[in-house]
Amino acid sequence: MSADPRFSRWLGAVVAVVLAVLAAAWLFPGSDGAVVVVYSSVDQIFSEPVFRHFEEQTGVRVRAVYDTEETKSTGVLNRLIAEAENPQADVFWSGDPVRPFLLIDRGLVEPYVSPQAQGIPQEFKDAQGTWTGFAARARVLLINRKRLGDRPLPRSVRDLADPRWRGEAAIANPVFGTTTMHVAALFSSWGEAEAEAFVDSLKENEVRIASSNGEVKRLVVAGEVVFGLLDTDDAFVAMQSGAPVDLLYPDQDGMGTLVMPTVAVCLRGGPNPGPARQLIDYLLSRGVEAEMAASAAHMPLRPDVPPPAHLRAVGDLRAMKVDYGDVAKKMEEIQPWLRSWAGL
Numbered sequence: 501m502s503a504d505p506r507f508s509r510w511l512g513a514v515v516a517v518v519l520a521v522l523a524a525a526w527l528f529p530g531s532d533g534a535v536v537v538v539y540s541s542v543d544q545i546f547s548e549p550v551f552r553h554f555e556e557q558t559g560v561r562v563r564a565v566y567d568t569e570e571t572k573s574t575g576v577l578n579r580l581i582a583e584a585e586n587p588q589a590d591v592f593w594s595g596d597p598v599r600p601f602l603l604i605d606r607g608l609v610e611p612y613v614s615p616q617a618q619g620i621p622q623e624f625k626d627a628q629g630t631w632t633g634f635a636a637r638a639r640v641l642l643i644n645r646k647r648l649g650d651r652p653l654p655r656s657v658r659d660l661a662d663p664r665w666r667g668e669a670a671i672a673n674p675v676f677g678t679t680t681m682h683v684a685a686l687f688s689s690w691g692e693a694e695a696e697a698f699v700d701s702l703k704e705n706e707v708r709i710a711s712s713n714g715e716v717k718r719l720v721v722a723g724e725v726v727f728g729l730l731d732t733d734d735a736f737v738a739m740q741s742g743a744p745v746d747l748l749y750p751d752q753d754g755m756g757t758l759v760m761p762t763v764a765v766c767l768r769g770g771p772n773p774g775p776a777r778q779l780i781d782y783l784l785s786r787g788v789e790a791e792m793a794a795s796a797a798h799m800p801l802r803p804d805v806p807p808p809a810h811l812r813a814v815g816d817l818r819a820m821k822v823d824y825g826d827v828a829k830k831m832e833e834i835q836p837w838l839r840s841w842a843g844l
Contacts, residue, residue, distance in 0.1 A: 534560045536775035538591040539576035541567040542762055546796035547593060553791070554782045560775045565589070577602060580767065584608055590770035591779050594763045597624075598681045600631050601828035603765065610768040612777055616784035619802045621815075624761050633761030634784055635792035636799045636814055639682050640757065641748040642720045642735045643727040654727050656751050657686075661701035670708035670719045670728035674699065675835075675842045677713065678731055678760060683838065684831035685758055685822050699841060709842070720745060731760070732811055736797035739810045747810060749817060756820040761801060762792075 540547045544566040551562040567575045577599050580592060584606065594600050603609050613629035624633035641654060647668075654662070660669050672679040687695040702709075708725055710716045716728035717735070721743040735747045749757045764783045766776050782788065789800040797808045807813045 534772065534775045535563055536560055536591060536772050536779045537563045537565075537589045537770070538593055538779060539565045539580060539589045540593040541576055541595040541599070542593055543595070543796070546792065549795065550783070550788055550791060554779060558778055558782070560778055562779070567595075580608065581606065587767055587769040587771070589767050590772045590776035592765050592767060593783060594765070596678055596681050596760050597631070597633050597763045597824045598684070598828045598831060600763045600765050601825045602832070603767070604630050604825070605828070608768055610766040610770070610773070612766045612780060614777070614781050614784050616781050619786065619804075620784065621801055623819075624801050631763050631765050632780075632784055633763050634801055635789050635796070636759050636761040636801055637678075637731045637733055637797075638749065638757050638759050638799065638814075638817065639678065639729060640732050640735050641727050641750050642717060642730055642738055643746045643748060644720050644723050644725070645744045645746060647723045647726045651726075653748060654750075655748065656754065657682075657729060658698070659727075659750075660707055660729065661698055661705050663705060665705065665726065667706040667708075668726040669705070670710050670716045670725045671702065672710050672713045672716055672730065673842060675838050675844060679713070679729075680831055680835075680838070681760065681827060682729070682758055684827045684834060685820065687830045687834055688822060688826050689755060689820070696837070699838075732799065733797040736808060736810055749812065751820070752818050756818040758822065759799075759814060759817065759819045762798070 538551070548564065551564055554560065555562055565576055580589060580603060592600060592603065600609065609630050611629040614632060617625055617632045620632060620634060625631065643653065654665060659665055660671065674680055674683045683695070683699060686698065708719060710719060713730040713734045716730045717738050719725045720728045721738050721741065738745050739747060751757060764780050766780055770776055786802060786805055789802055789805045792798040793800050793805065793808050797811065799807050799811055799814050801814055803813065803815050
């Protein structure tokens with residue numbers, strides 16, 4: 501016997517109402533406790549414990565939305581842009597310093613100068629409070645000592661295109677993740693003609709294009725390539741594993757190494773502005789930089805917080821001089837070219 505269509509319509513309406521109530525309760529709980537909604541592109545395995553500790557210390561409940569591995573660094577960003585007319589989130593914690601500028605340029609960020617920002621070096625924050633960086637990574641070379649043998653070390657990102665390393669280097673696909681930011685930084689620093697020629701030369705030099713930084717790490721650890729370009733947290737994992745690998749900060753005698761702080765921003769029109777500022781204060785604290793150093797191999801920006809083992813302090817590096825806002829613009833501009841380059 502088929503179901504009464506009136507009952508089916510009634511049941512569908514009830515389910516819709518229940519789902520709407522649950523969604524509202526998730527984002528905006530009642531007066532029994534404060535809540536903050538945060539979207540994060542920092543790996544959940546590292547960011548979620550930070551949120552739990554914030555809850556324990558403040559009593560403010562955190563509702564977090566994370567990027568998946570498939571949408572790394574873009575999923576929650578695109579969601580924030582799509583929700584611009586009806587903001588659902590209070591805070592964006594970005595895994596890199598560039599994508600927040602895509603929100604800043606659209607007027608989606610509420611400036612907030614946190615008292616905790618005083619310990620952050622000036623080059624990693626905005627004086628007006630539109631963005632503040634902390635807990636950084638850097639783009640480094642991971643080198644397999646056994647496969648390298650007695651050959652001289654590669655010391656620059658330009659070595660990826662050096663014919664003496666033909667077929668012996670790897671990078672992650674530059675259409676995605678932090679590799680996109682790195683390529684955009686080269687476009688910003690070198691100019692379009694030189695940067696395009698360099699990226700084109702990677703194919704000519706048979707550089708392995710991996711699916712992710714983690715896959716670059718695997719290729720180096722397995723000895724399938726001599727070296728790869730990746731982030732310090734991936735390199736740290738490889739070194740901790742006991743593999744015969746070394747980490748090298750590239751271009752220390754030239755343009756410098758690209759440093760990528762994570763960034764916290766308040767979002768304009770968010771439903772919970774007070775708890776949002778509380779969370780920003782907490783994220784920018786000395787304690788969180790120490791926690792991210794211990795758990796996620798992120799380099800503190802504060803000089804009084806020690807870096808993880810095997811990694812150098814940011815203050816001891818020659819950092820690549822970049823305007824993160826300009827890099828954000830370049831990243832958008834070169835996306836069609838990069839996708840064409842990658843055959844997408």
